[in-house]
Amino acid sequence: MEFQSVGRDITALKQTEETLFQEKELAQVTLQSIKDAVMTTDAVHTIEYLNPVAEFLTQF
Numbered sequence: 001m002e003f004q005s006v007g008r009d010i011t012a013l014k015q016t017e018e019t020l021f022q023e024k025e026l027a028q029v030t031l032q033s034i035k036d037a038v039m040t041t042d043a044v045h046t047i048e049y050l051n052p053v054a055e056f057l058t059q060f
Contacts, residue, residue, distance in 0.1 A: 031038050037054035041047055050060055 031049070031051050034051060035053060037057050038049070038051040039047060039054045039058075040049040047060070050058065054060075
C-alpha cells in the first residue's frame, strides 16, 4: 500500500491574517479613544458601530 501526502505552505496566509487582525485592533482602539461621537453604518444605514461618546449621546 502506498500513501501520498498533499500539503501546501500557508505561512504567508497566516502572516497576512495576523497583520489584518492587528490593523483592525489598532483601528478599534483608535475609534474607542476619539473624544467625538463616531458612528459607522452599512450600505442600508444600519448602525454597525458606535464609540462610547456616540453611545452616550444617542442613548443606544
